[in-house]
Amino acid sequence: MPNEFGNQFHHMHNKYGTYDSICDGCFVTVATVSKESDLAPAEDTHVCDPVLVYQISESARHALSALNLDFGKPRYREVWR
């Protein structure tokens, strides 16, 4: 369930029995606890660092450009008209 800031969290059950909560927005581990139900307080108050979110979006943009995915190119038919 998203917190009041709209963030969603993924829970991971670790090898040694602890639980991590990972934020979908900034990919930070917001808490590591021994009982999954104890993750809620950290999730409820988590706010993504805007600088970190910007850096993640820039990294994704660079990764897409490295793959030569230019969505702004005209389609084949438009080129030959």
Ligand SMILES: [Zn+2]
């Ligand atoms: Zn976050």
